[in-house]
Amino acid sequence: MESINRNRPHDGIQKQSELSTLIGKTQESIASGKSFSRPSEAPSSWLEISSLGRKAAIEDSWLNNIGRAGIMAQQAESSLDTIASGAIRAKELVILANNNTLSATDRDVIALELESFRDQFKQLVQAKDSYGGDLFHSGDPIKMRIDTNVLLAPSPNLQSVALSIDVDGGTSDLDTIMDEMINAIRTGTTADRATQLGRTDSLVNHFSSLIANQGLLVNRLDQQEDRLQKSQLTSTERRSMLENTDISEAVARFQSLLVNLEAAQKLYAKSNSTSLIQLIG
Missing domain, CATH: 1.20.1330.10 (f41 fragment of flagellin, N-terminal domain)
Structure with missing residues (x-):
């Protein structure tokens, strides 16, 4: 049980990081009007x-x-x-x-x-x-x-x-x-x-x-x-x-990502708190 709890914070942080990166890219896409800035982001x-x-x-x-x-x-x-x-x-x-x-x-x-x-x-x-x-x-x-x-x-x-x-x-x-x-x-x-x-x-x-x-x-x-x-x-x-950003679709995606990030942060905080209580107990 202790090894599982030890891995949870890392997984939670990784998910939050990925969501934050996606939020940043979506913000950039909305601001620039371009759906991607580098070929590697959308090769096809x-x-x-x-x-x-x-x-x-x-x-x-x-x-x-x-x-x-x-x-x-x-x-x-x-x-x-x-x-x-x-x-x-x-x-x-x-x-x-x-x-x-x-x-x-x-x-x-x-x-x-x-x-x-x-x-x-x-x-x-x-x-x-x-x-x-x-x-x-x-x-x-x-x-x-x-x-x-x-x-x-x-x-x-x-x-x-x-x-x-x-x-x-x-x-x-x-x-x-x-x-x-x-x-x-x-x-x-x-x-x-x-x-x-x-x-x-x-x-x-x-x-x-x-x-x-x-x-x-x-x-x-x-x-x-x-x-x-x-x-x-x-x-x-x-x-x-x-090439160009669909603003309405990007804004909807941005809002969805914010909701997911908030949920991930809450889940991480709850998981981390539970692990500490279990360790103390």
């Missing part, structure tokens, strides 16, 4: 938070790429839309020029307007993007990563825009098509001018297709940006759950 939560942090950093880089690609894609879409509108107007002018009642002077006026479109087209396809590079790159388009296995070119290359246009069963470049159109209107025969009608249709179809593809690309960028933003919001909420 710390690992998940670290993983969420790496995920957020990667998604930030993708969002930056999407922002840059979006600006370039919209600029390309605007340029292509302007060229497409010019091509439609060019077709109207060629139809007008095929009116045999027009004089040479009238056709020269039409040719001058077509020349202005040719110059505008040349300027647009050689334009720089907002970052100082070519909007329509020569060679392979520059691609940007917007997801793990997704690389995307924000604008088509120069070859597909202006250097390889399907006409008359073959291909030609935009400058040549416009020059031939202008010459046919200004000095060509009725047959030459009639031939240009089909070429203007090819031109309109070419740029209409480019605009459609560019519109799909812009929509894809918008959808990917929305998906990543939602992913980051979910990650932020999850990290907050892991």
Whole structure:
């Protein structure tokens, strides 16, 4: 009996010490707003938070790429839309020029307007993007990563825009098509001018297709940006759950620990007093 009594104070003190430590940690958690201060206090939560942090950093880089690609894609879409509108107007002018009642002077006026479109087209396809590079790159388009296995070119290359246009069963470049159109209107025969009608249709179809593809690309960028933003919001909420203190739960735990500590102190005092009486007796 004496050996049992000798161990009781040690057990009681140990329990009180553990409760006091938990109370201190809970107080710190409430004061700091953080559920833990060291990885060793919550290893699994710390690992998940670290993983969420790496995920957020990667998604930030993708969002930056999407922002840059979006600006370039919209600029390309605007340029292509302007060229497409010019091509439609060019077709109207060629139809007008095929009116045999027009004089040479009238056709020269039409040719001058077509020349202005040719110059505008040349300027647009050689334009720089907002970052100082070519909007329509020569060679392979520059691609940007917007997801793990997704690389995307924000604008088509120069070859597909202006250097390889399907006409008359073959291909030609935009400058040549416009020059031939202008010459046919200004000095060509009725047959030459009639031939240009089909070429203007090819031109309109070419740029209409480019605009459609560019519109799909812009929509894809918008959808990917929305998906990543939602992913980051979910990650932020999850990290907050892991990292931040639930104040109401922590206060309830703190109060419960105080009650347990008080009970442990009373039990220890009663046990210690009883042991002394037994020893005296």
